[in-house]
Amino acid sequence: xxxxxxxxxxxxxxxxxxxxxxxxxxxxxxxxxxxxxxxxxxxxxxxxxxxxxxxxxxxxxxxxxxxxxxxxxxxxxxxxxxxxxxxxxxxxxxxxxxxxxxxxxxxxxxxxxxxxxxxxxxxxxxxxxxxxxxxxxxxxxxxxxxxxxxxxxxxxxxxxxxxxxxxxxxxxxxxxxxxxxxxxxxxxxxxxxxxxxxxxxxxxxxxxxxxxxxxxxxxxxxxxxxxxxxxxxxxxxxxxxxxxxxxxxxxxxxxxxxxxxxxxxxxxxxxxxxxxxxxxxxxxxxxxxxxxxxxxxxxxxxxxxxxxxxxxxxxxxxxxxxxxxxxxxxxxxxxxxxxxxxxxxxxxxxx
Amino acid sequence: xxxxxxxxxxxxxxxxxxxxxxxxxxxxxxxxxxxxxxxxxxxxxxxxxxxxxxxxxxxxxxxxxxxxxxxxxxxxxxxxxxxxxxxxxxxxxxxxxxxxxxxxxxxxxxxxxxxxxxxxxxxxxxxxxxxxxxxxxxxxxxxxxxxxxxxxxxxxxxxxxxxxxxxxxxxxxxxxxxxxxxxxxxxxxxxxxxxxxxxxxxxxxxxxxxxxxxxxxxxxxxxxxxxxxxxxxxxxxxxxxxxxxxxxxxxxxxxxxxxxxxxxxxxxxxxxxxxxxxxxxxxxxxxxxxxxxxxxxxxxxx
Numbered sequence: 001x002x003x004x005x006x007x008x009x010x011x012x013x014x015x016x017x018x019x020x021x022x023x024x025x026x027x028x029x030x031x032x033x034x035x036x037x038x039x040x041x042x043x044x045x046x047x048x049x050x051x052x053x054x055x056x057x058x059x060x061x062x063x064x065x066x067x068x069x070x071x072x073x074x075x076x077x078x079x080x081x082x083x084x085x086x087x088x089x090x091x092x093x094x095x096x097x098x099x100x101x102x103x104x105x106x107x108x109x110x111x112x113x114x115x116x117x118x119x120x121x122x123x124x125x126x127x128x129x130x131x132x133x134x135x136x137x138x139x140x141x142x143x144x145x146x147x148x149x150x151x152x153x154x155x156x157x158x159x160x161x162x163x164x165x166x167x168x169x170x171x172x173x174x175x176x177x178x179x180x181x182x183x184x185x186x187x188x189x190x191x192x193x194x195x196x197x198x199x200x201x202x203x204x205x206x207x208x209x210x211x212x213x214x215x216x217x218x219x220x221x222x223x224x225x226x227x228x229x230x231x232x233x234x235x236x237x238x239x240x241x242x243x244x245x246x247x248x249x250x251x252x253x254x255x256x257x258x259x260x261x262x263x264x265x266x267x268x269x270x271x272x273x274x275x276x277x278x279x280x281x282x283x284x285x286x287x288x289x290x291x292x293x294x295x296x297x298x299x300x301x302x303x304x305x306x307x308x309x310x311x312x313x314x315x316x317x318x319x320x321x322x323x324x325x326x327x328x329x330x331x332x333x334x335x336x337x338x339x340x341x342x343x344x345x346x347x348x349x350x351x
Numbered sequence: 352x353x354x355x356x357x358x359x360x361x362x363x364x365x366x367x368x369x370x371x372x373x374x375x376x377x378x379x380x381x382x383x384x385x386x387x388x389x390x391x392x393x394x395x396x397x398x399x400x401x402x403x404x405x406x407x408x409x410x411x412x413x414x415x416x417x418x419x420x421x422x423x424x425x426x427x428x429x430x431x432x433x434x435x436x437x438x439x440x441x442x443x444x445x446x447x448x449x450x451x452x453x454x455x456x457x458x459x460x461x462x463x464x465x466x467x468x469x470x471x472x473x474x475x476x477x478x479x480x481x482x483x484x485x486x487x488x489x490x491x492x493x494x495x496x497x498x499x500x501x502x503x504x505x506x507x508x509x510x511x512x513x514x515x516x517x518x519x520x521x522x523x524x525x526x527x528x529x530x531x532x533x534x535x536x537x538x539x540x541x542x543x544x545x546x547x548x549x550x551x552x553x554x555x556x557x558x559x560x561x562x563x564x565x566x567x568x569x570x571x572x573x574x575x576x577x578x579x580x581x582x583x584x585x586x587x588x589x590x591x592x593x594x595x596x597x598x599x600x601x602x603x604x605x606x607x608x609x610x611x612x613x614x615x616x617x618x619x620x621x622x623x624x625x626x627x628x629x630x631x632x633x634x635x636x637x638x639x640x641x642x643x644x645x646x647x648x649x650x651x652x653x
Contacts, residue, residue, distance in 0.1 A: 076556055106558030117553035121571045121647050130567075131557045162647040182557070 003185040003218040004089040006052040006075060011084030013070055013242075016041030019082045027083075032241050044070045046242045048084070052235070055216040057208075059233030061223055067242040068222045072190050075220060076109045077101055088186070106135050110179035114191035116171045118163040124150065124174050125159035131182035142181075149177040153207065169200035176207070180215075189221045193228065205231055226265050230254070230274050238262055250274050255335075272300040272336040280335050281316050281325035288323040290314035295324060299332050388515050395515060403521050406467050410520075413459035421459065422446055429632060433639030442636070445628040454625045460602035462629065464520070464595075465588045468527040472535045472584045475528070477577070480539020481565065490540065497533045505530055505594050513598050523592075523600030530591040534583035542576030543569045578641035585633045589626055 014022055014035070022030075022041050032043040045067045052058040062068040073079040074086050077093055086093040088108065096104060110131060118127050125143065128150055132142035150159050153173040163171050172192060179187055189208075193201045205228060212219060223229050229236050230250040237247035238258075246258035254274045257263040277297050290311045293302045295318045306314050312329040355363040388395070413421060425446060430439040449458050483490040500508075509526055516522035546569050554568045570577075596604030603622045610619030 078552060078555055102558045102560060104558075105556060109556070111553070111556040113549060113553055115549050117547075117549040119550060119568065119571075121574075130554075133567075134557050134559050134563055164647060188556075 003055045003216060005054040006050075006058075006186065006218060006220070007085075007087040008048050008050045008052070008071075008074070009085045009087065011045055011048040011071075011074060011086065012082045013044035013067070013074070013079065014041050014082045015044050023083050043242050045074075045081075048244055050237050050244060050247060052218060052220060054218055056234035057212060057219040057221055057232050059221045059223060059229040059236045060239060061226060061229040061233075061236060062239035063224055065241075066239040068224075068239050069190055070242075071239065072188055072220055072222050075186065075188055076105050076111060106131070106182075108184050109186045109188055110182035110184040111188040111190065112172070112175045112179045112192040114194050116163070116168075116175045116195075118171060118174055118178070120163055123160050123162055124155060124166070124177075127163065127174055128159075128177045128181050130178055131184075135182075145183075146177070146181045149181045150174075152180070152211070153177045169196050169204065172196060172204060173207075176204075180211070185217060187217045187219045189219065191222050191224070194224065201228070208232065226269060230269065238265075251276060251279060255279070270300075272303065272332075273298050275299050275335050277302050277316050277327050277332075278325070280331040281327050282331075284315065284323055284325050288315035288317075289326065292317040292321070292323070293327065295319065299336055302327065303329070303332055303336075384511075384514065399516060399521050402467070402471075402524060406463065406520055406524055409467055410460055410463040413463045414456055418450060418455055422450075425632075429636045432636045434643060435639055438635045438639055442632040445632055449625045449628055452621055452625070454603065454606075454622065457602045457606055457622070458625055458629065461589075461592055461604065461626070464524055464527065464592055464600060464602065465585065465629075465633075468524055468531060468588045468591075469581070469585050471524075471528045472531045472588070473581060476532050476535030476580070476584070477539050480536045480577075480580075481543060481569075483536065483540040484543035484569075493536065497536060500529060501533045505591060506597075509594070509598055518599040520600055523595035523598050526598065527588050527591040527595050527600075530594075531584045531588040534587065535580045538576050538580030538583065539573065542573030542580070545576065546572045575641055575645050578637065578644065582634060582637045582641070585637065586630060589630045589633070593626070 012023060012026060013019075014026060016022070016039070019041060022035060022039055025039075026035065026043060026046060032046075035041050035043050048071060050058070050060075060068045060071055070079055074081055075088075075093065077086075077096070081094050084094070088104075093101070093104065119130065122130075125146055128146035129142045132145065137145075147159065150156060153176050155170060155173050155177065158166065158170065163174065166174070172195070175192065179189075193204050196204060208219075208221075209232065221229075221232055223232075230253075233250055235247065236250055236253055237244050238253065239245070240261060246253055246262055251274055253262060254266045254269055254271055257266050275298065277293055277299065278295060280299070290313045291305055291309045293305055293314050293316050295316055297305075302314065306312065306329055314327055315323045316325045316327060318324050422443065426439050426443050429442045430436075433439065446458075449455060479493060483493050505526065508529060512522045512526045512529075516525060550568060550572065551564065554564045559567065592600060592602060593604040593607050596602070596608045603625050606622040607619055607626075609615065610622065
């Protein structure tokens, strides 16, 4: 079961009773404030174009009101778009009829919610079974599969408890187990960890990363936390007022913020955990010096290795162990510390 | 000098439609209604027959069975619902007291009609409540009807009921159902509308069909409110059986009616207390059952 990429094209969402009649004005460039003041409609999403890579974690980041939760709900069409397409495996989700949409939701997607949204009258096991029950999977089979995931998320022994008897972190593990039991290609996580306290959040991020290594689902993860976005995201899109203002890898965003808004965001980020060695790598001249560092390592890991060896130069090796370049500690430190003087937007934002 | 001396008569004395016209309208409506009822008498009889049969069956089995058996079954039911020895014993004591006062048979007749009318109210009320919860338009139509049902004096709708169905047990049963129905409908509607939107969204996200959503999420989560509706319905049915005795319903209600007519103070109160007794039994048992249904929400993680 291979996951496919999700293509979002020219997606618009206007909230209000006569949304469709304002779409031309919005396409012509009318702003969010203007639309609200003059027509009483709210612009939710404006011309969204994102290509969400197959089998990778796509993070959509933005503050409250940026439209990120609206965006994720278009992927399983809990919200209908005003215009645009959401393509998965060549099919436009927005044009599916009710039956096809139900089948799509049952078999292709699974969702984890910010406030868990577990059924309070059902036990953990019954909650975890829910998706399979809806699909009509026989009871014995669905219990077997659900138990497997309950164990995987570390809730063995709690299967007969009710959600109210568990802590927030444990409830979200149930939410995750419920989504994974569906065995869907797309995993939608709507601020799944935002309600958890920081330690548990990091814990759950690790759970997701570990699972993703073997599952290779197309994950769409919504968050307002840049650290979380950088840790989880293979690709990140930043949303503001319903528009994508930058998308790319975490490294791209930290190194070249598209505007002051993003620059203000990334200012406090621990850059050494985001930027990878390739960024500061220079071509290999002569012999490979120092310890070998795996391609794709973040600067922090590389620096730890180098200081362990008490050297200031190392070489980068690819997956097969072949040297591909050299790194110097001074260059690494340069990339780790905040922005150089030439970094205009950042300074403007800091003021 | 009164104000009316200076004001034109039209503004002072309300210009009612003249009595002759009203009389004609009234006569026409009444006669047409009677004609309509006469024309459909056969249909009405057919519709009413199963109710008559069910009510008679229940009444015969309640009054015909040995009291000890009825008491045992009642206490077993109360215990099954409440899982409380205290409530069960209380119910037993109340029934014994009723029996000692010689009201056993009348109480059985009342129990039969309350049981049938409550079942009918649930059967009719829950689907209507669900329909209201699903559509704002349905709610807009049904709500004013419920308002009328609840504020119209019950004596008034006894009139059409008697005109259509005549005098007897079944017309009484129907008027009890009309009276007891609104809380069932309203609380079903309310319960479903109060279900957490996020949980509903989750059900949608997993691809639930409308029926799966209703069965797995909405009804179970609305159940405590629906139970409160059933409780209210039982209480209102018990209140209405007294008034329904005016159209021929037997049991405790008739005794109360006779006591009013003859100023039998003691008999009136004894029968009244018997009604209170069964009301309390039903109330405590159904409330304890409702609480038991919500057990999952009680144990909160600390």
